[in-house]
Amino acid sequence: MKKIICVVLFSVSLALPAQTKGKVIKIKDGDTVVVLLADNTQKTLRLAEIDCPENGQAFGSNARQFTAGQVFGKTVVFYTIGNDRYGRSVAGVFYDGDKYLSREIVKAGFGWWYFKASKNTELQKLQDEAMEKRLGLWSDKKAVAPWEFRKNKKNKTK
Numbered sequence: 001m002k003k004i005i006c007v008v009l010f011s012v013s014l015a016l017p018a019q020t021k022g023k024v025i026k027i028k029d030g031d032t033v034v035v036l037l038a039d040n041t042q043k044t045l046r047l048a049e050i051d052c053p054e055n056g057q058a059f060g061s062n063a064r065q066f067t068a069g070q071v072f073g074k075t076v077v078f079y080t081i082g083n084d085r086y087g088r089s090v091a092g093v094f095y096d097g098d099k100y101l102s103r104e105i106v107k108a109g110f111g112w113w114y115f116k117a118s119k120n121t122e123l124q125k126l127q128d129e130a131m132e133k134r135l136g137l138w139s140d141k142k143a144v145a146p147w148e149f150r151k152n153k154k155n156k157t158k
Helices: 002-015 060-071 101-108 121-133 146-156
Strands: 019-029 032-036 042-047 075-083 089-095
Touching: 019 042, 019 060, 042 101, 060 089, 060 101, 089 101, 101 121
Parallel strands: 042 089
Antiparallel strands: 019 032, 019 075, 032 042, 075 089
8 A cells, every 4th residue: 555655646746847946147038047056057947838029029128127137146946847849948937935937027018928838817817907007018009929020030031
């Protein structure tokens, strides 16, 4: 019986994302940060559930500055949920106790809820509120989602 319980607990622990701490040492863009881990290795984290304007896109530098203001130099807790096609860890990042970075970015109007990869409808509500209040990128009536910006950029280079 003890063996069965141990096997079940081990299996469940594998299914849960691992919690890790790291100090944010670089902000690549609004939704990508680099953390320094306890073993002095660096890890690039792509924020889960959101997509921020690209560098070179309207509000791209604003999104980067917002993210830097929230977490640069701070120790954060993150939960890796997978990897993206560029090999970055996709992660939920928490700071200042219980603030969820992706949530704060959307709430401030510096990122889109990435509905294709998230079922977190709270982010949709926060995005709608930011749009109504014309916060951040929503002050621009012609704001272009980053996935559309990348698609248009790719089509122009063909």
